[in-house]
Amino acid sequence: MAKTNNKGFTLIEIVIAVAILSVLLTPILKQFANTLETSRKAKALQEVNEMAGSEMEEFQTVSKEDLNDRYGDPTIHADLSVTMYDTSANEIATDLTYSAYEYQLPESEIGAKRDKYSNVVVLDDLSNKVRAYGGESAPKHYKVAYNLTSTELAAFGEGFELTNEGSIVKYNDEGYVSAVVCTDTNSDGSAVSYVQNPNDVNLGNMHDLDKNTVALILGGTSSFDSEAFSALFSKAMDHLRELDYESWQQALLNVDNESILSQDSMNNSKRLIKIYTDKATDASTGKDYYIVKADVYYDYTYSLIVDGAATSSYHDMVSYTVFSQKFYTKQAPEIYFEYQPYCISGANTENAVYQSDDYILFDNNVDESKLYLYKPYKDQQNAKASLDDYYTIDSDGDGVPDKKAEYYTYYTDSTQTRKVTIHLASKNNNTSVELDSTGKATNPDGYKRIYIFTNLDTNGYYDGDNDSQFQSDAFSGVFDYVKGEKESRSSVENEVDAVYLKYALGNSYVTNTVSSDGTTTTGDMKVLYMLSEDTRESERLYTVTVKLTPDKESLNTVRLSGAKGAN
Structure with missing residues (x-):
């Protein structure tokens, strides 16, 4: 019978086998661990990049004012120095400076290990300063490459370094650009043109308009000029019926009904536009809202024609509400008002005649309201072909009449010898206003200001020039019966003889600004501005840089940059 060998493995054999297995498994396990760590870091980096992209999108689309509300006022770094280079590494300039606005966002914890990242977003105007460098007369102009x-x-x-946008920059110790590579050539080979820094100029005001956030009153007043005259005829017929029943019956059969009105019915008429703003609370929801309302009033003094002769004078008025809307917005809505003068004949024709005086009354109950009173572009291009058809005033004394287009103005009669005068008045008395160190009224409920931006001719307004297109007055007894919205709401039509106070809008607001140390500075803030003076600080154009920095050196810092501005 054969013997069975049951010796098995010796201890030495087992130790050797384990050692060999350990040697073989160690790199495999290490590689596996490295793979897991790399995967974790990749996922964390992806999460960091997604966060940076989300913050980039937010800062690109949200106004600077709203960003300040969300994250607090930024740290301002003014006059940061930067050196400009061309793409061949030649130095262009060393005297360029720019500004940066640093927002410190809450620290973020990212990834499976909840790694901590500091979170900073910076807005800067470096790109704009490069475009504007040297001014319009510079031999060459540049842009960031x-x-x-x-x-x-x-x-x-x-x-x-090479940024995610493919620009080459160098950063200083604080992380701000201290050198940037620029080019003077566009992609098509043409020379880069001069562009004035848009943060220093007007960006244009008709942009991103939403009827739920801004009040758009587009030609709503002038469209009622002819309707009001038709409504006047109804009133005139009522007077005629009481005055002469037989003439009234004849007028009913007359196709040309307006023949009962004297020829001066329109010439003696006047128009008032009233802009009302206020803030209230919705009783059902408890939410605050703003309301903007525009009314137009027509005042007629006229005679009736009976048997070919004019009767005694009558005084009537017609009114319409042309705009009324509530706005559930954080701030008072801007008002865009497309101004058309009061047309008394020849509407929509080259020979249209406008009333020489127009009136605008501000019943403003919201502090720092902004009204854009603009003349449509198509109406600014109404200069005639012949010099004889130009405006007859010679303002510069060169012996040549000024052109229509130079004045942005309307003609009032066939001789074209006078501008339309727009009279401005307010339901609020124009007194001095106390401001805090931030420029806000210390008692906004007790004082209301409105600022008007226009592309009409403002020359002479601040000097009280009688030839100025705008005049600040109390209408000198005209439209005294027109009330403010907060006054008694009984029928205005039955109170033509009632007098309601109006005040000259004034040329400026006297401001007493109290600084944090108690020092008071007295100054003025204009009432009437040209559109070019509306700089819109909250909507400035900047470059946005998002920087997420980990607290561990083994992790990557993420820096993402892009352009801000839906404008």
């Missing part, structure tokens, strides 16, 4: 590659980066010294 984008879509550059690592090959071009190699031409620059230590410290230069």
Whole structure:
């Protein structure tokens, strides 16, 4: 019978086997661990990039004012120095400065290990300053170069980096751009043109308009000029019926009904536009809202024609509400008012005649309201072909009449010898206003201001020039019966003889600004501005840079940049 060998493995054999297995498994396990760590870091980096992209989108689309409300006022870094280079690493300039606004966002915890990242977003105007560098008369103009590659980066010294947009920059110790690569050539080979820094100029006001956030009153007043005259005929017929029943019956059969009105019915008529703003609370929801309302009043003094002769004078008025809307917005809505003068004949024709005086009354109950009183572009291009048809005033004394287009004005009669005068008045008395150190009224409920921006001719307004297109007055007894919305709401039509106080709007608001140290500075804030003076600080154009920095050196810092401004 054969013997069975049951010796098994010796201890030495087992130790050797384990050692060999350990040697073989160690790199595998290490590789596995590295793979897991790499995967974790990749997922964390993806999460960081997604967060940076989300913050980038927010800062690109949200106004600077709203950003301040969300994250607090930024730290302002003014006069940051930067050196400009061309793409061949030649120095262009060393005297360029720009500003940056640093927002410190809450620290973020990202990834499976909840790694901590500091979160900073910066707005800067470097790109705009590059475009404006040297002014319009500079021999060359530049813009920041984008879509550059690592090959071009190699031409620059230590410290230069390639951004996610393909620009080449160098950062200082605080993380702000201290050098930037620029180009004087566009992608099509043409020379870069001069662009004035848009943060220093008007960006245009008709942009991103939403009827739920801004009041758009587009030609709503002038469209009622002819309707009001038709309504006047009804009133005139009522007077005629009481005056002469037989003439009234004849007028009913007359196709040309307006023949009962004297020829001066329109010439003696006047128009008032009233803009009302206020803030209230919705009783059902408890939410605050703003209301904007526009009414137009027509005042007629006229005679009736009976048997070919004019009768005694009559005085009637016609009114319409042309705009009324509530706005559930954080701030008072801006009002865009398309101004058309009061047309008394020849509407929509080249020979239209406008009333020489027009009236606008502000019943303003919201402090710092903004009204854009603009003349449509198509009406600014109404100069005639012949010099004889130009405006007859010679303002510069060169012996040549000024052109229509130079005045942005309307003609009032066939001789074209006078501008339409727009009279401005308010239901609020124009007194001095106390401001805090931030420029806000210390008692906004007790004082209301309105600022008007226009592309009409403002020359002479601040000097009280009688030839100015705008005049600040109390209408000198005209439209005294027109009430403010907060006055008694009984029928205005039955109170033509009642007098309601109006005040000259004034040329400026006297402001007493109290600084944080108690010092008071007295100054003025204008009432009437040209559109070009509306700088819209909250909507400025900036470059946005999002920087997420980890507290561990083994993790990557994420820096993402892009352009701000839906404008």
